[in-house]
Amino acid sequence: MDGPAVDTDAPERRLHPWSWLFVLLQQLKQFIFPLIALLVFGARKSDDGDPWLAFAPVIGIAVLVVLAILQYFTYRYVIGRDGLTVREGLLHRSRREIPFSRIHNVVVHQSLLHRVFGVAEVRLESAGGQKPEAQMRVLGLRDALALEDLVRHQARGPAATQAAAPDEPSRARGATLLALSTAEVIRLGLISNRGMIVVAAGFGAAWQILPERMIEQFFRQGAKQAFGYAEQLHLGWLAGAAGVAALVVLALALVRALSVVLALLQFHGFRLSEDARRLMVERGLLARLRTSVARRRIQAWTLHEGVLHRWFGRRSLRIDTAVAEKAGQQDQRALKDLAPIATPEACDALVNHLLPQAAWPRADWRPVAASARWRLLLPTLTWLLPATALAAWHLGPWAWCALAWLPASAHAAHRQASRMGWSLDGHLIAVRSGWWSRYWRFAEIDKLQALRLSRSPLDHACGTASLWLDTAGASGVAAPLALRFVPEAEARDAFERLSLALAQRRLRW
Known part of the structure; x- marks a missing residue:
């Protein structure tokens, strides 16, 4: 496979001269516990007549310093017309060709120490892989912003040559879609947990x-x-x-x-802006974070409204992107929150601006089957009745008062079933659910990765089915994109329509 075209006249670039310090600090974080163990163990052994062990932590830190300095002298990168070339390593050398088209997310991170030294860490992430395509720790702030601009605009030909030696990076801030005041951020803190x-x-x-x-x-x-x-x-x-x-x-x-x-x-100073085909978020009080993602990489959308949200008249809007995360972990620096807190009208306006075909808010919600009302109550019955009987056996008849929780649970199940619904057209699939804590989750049909139609024994008895939909970048924390308690005929019809759409997309590829 051909790599990105590299200009033969383009000079190799190094990291910032202070980069070794930040690499050292990162290594110290990883080895802090072994170094503390060496310090404690060495102090005990030095009292027993082995004074050389007291220098073990110093030797360990010296080794880390040497490794950090070697990384500075061996790390090189070249900006080409269509991508980056990164070389690193002394004994084990590697060369990576990173096309701009493969980079889906750019993260520019500045901790308080970064801001003191006027530098930033840059992460170039793709959709496939469990680690960034390139992690430059650290670049000068001007170089970091220039590289971010280059990737954001998908530079080609002369534009890349011009960006290879920028005197002043292009700082077109783009159109502001949402900005949070300090008062809004305080509301977010009161609402969040x-x-x-x-x-x-x-x-x-x-x-x-x-x-x-x-x-x-x-x-x-x-x-x-x-x-x-x-x-x-x-x-x-x-x-x-x-x-x-x-x-x-x-x-x-x-x-x-x-x-x-x-x-x-x-979230202090939160600002969501749009520049060409990318969305950018800036936020943070002590540590500043700038992250951007291409609009086409958005896979699914989630609107959330809890009880405290309703008291304050607010909602939140989150997205799933195609950028892969480490197994079992969530990258806190990834662009997830388009609107951490905003009015319902502002959230709807954002969705309609970024996803015009959504026609949000939807007016064609289809209800679930009537059996959903008592089926949502079943989980409470399965644990409440045995637990109450066991408590009554040990504590006496007063324990049966716990069954007073049943009417409240039945009311909650009834309200949740009445709010559940789904919507499907030629562009979008959407579901809504929840009563105490409400959510709306939707995705473009072209972004669906897999479909699964399932029927449990209760589904067979009630004549219903569930349709589960998968998108790239979905996490286990987010609400599922699933059509539950849907009449079987409607579920099968939706499954056939979506299967046909996925088959047509594969043929286009």
Whole structure:
């Protein structure tokens, strides 16, 4: 396969002179625990008469410094007419030819340290592969932005030659589609649950790292001190309950405050812009992130509206792109959020601007089968009835009061079934679901990768079927693109229409 054309007169370029420092810091992050172990082990051995082991961490850091400097001197790249050529390695040398047409996403990342040194990290990502096509750590900010412009415009011929030695990178910012004010970002923090996720992750890490006895003793001592203080105040049970409630409210308020801080750090200065055929997002308070993706690489769309979203009159709009992610991981720097928070009207306007054939919001939603109302209640019945019976056997008849949850669950199942629906035309397939937390998920028919029609024993009994649709870039966290509890005849008709569309697309290829 022919690689990108490389200009013979184009000079080889190096990374920024400070790149070795950032490579070293990245390596130190990876080897921090072995270095700490060497430090502790070496200190103990030096006390036992082996003083040379105390220098083991210093030797390890020196080796990492040498490797970082060697990477700076051995990494070269050349900007060609149709792509990049990257050479690296000293003993094991490699050369990669990266056509511009293969690059689907460009990420320019600046941490606080990057901003101090005036540099940036550039990642060039493609749809196939578990790692970036090229990761340049680091380039000067001007060179990084010039390379981003070059890839974004899919430069050809003279344009690439001109970009090979830019005096001033083209900084056409494009048309702004959405910009978030600080007040909107604060609303996002109040709506989101990022603070609770961080707290839960902190507890999980502490449980894994700290001894179990230490954690148990911490909670036990805290409870003793709290109850002892309450006894000294001679509070009644009502005042004690009020105190517990106040502590819970304080904890929730602190978690929400943490969510606001995290939202400001991640989404401050959020700006979504459009330039030619690409979308670009800039965001971040201390660390700035610029990432872009071609509009044709968008595979699926998700509108989400939780309870707090409705209270604030807001929604969120996310996309799935064809850029591959590491197995089991999500790249936080990938372009996923087109609108982290916006009014429903703004979200609808974005969808109609970027996907005109969607005719959003849809007016042709088809309902699901009537049996969906009691089938959505079945999961609650399968665990609530046995759990209540077991509790009543051990605790007495009062445990049967838990069955009072059944009417609320039946009401929720009824409301969710009434909101479920799907829509299909010659361009778009869309589903909606949820009542407490609502979502709309849709994709262009040309972006579908696979179809699966399934029928469970309950489907056979109720005369229904489920149609599952796969798109590239979909994650396990996102809501599924699936037509559930659909009458069998309608499901088979939709399956045949979509299968014919996929077959015609393969013939065009």
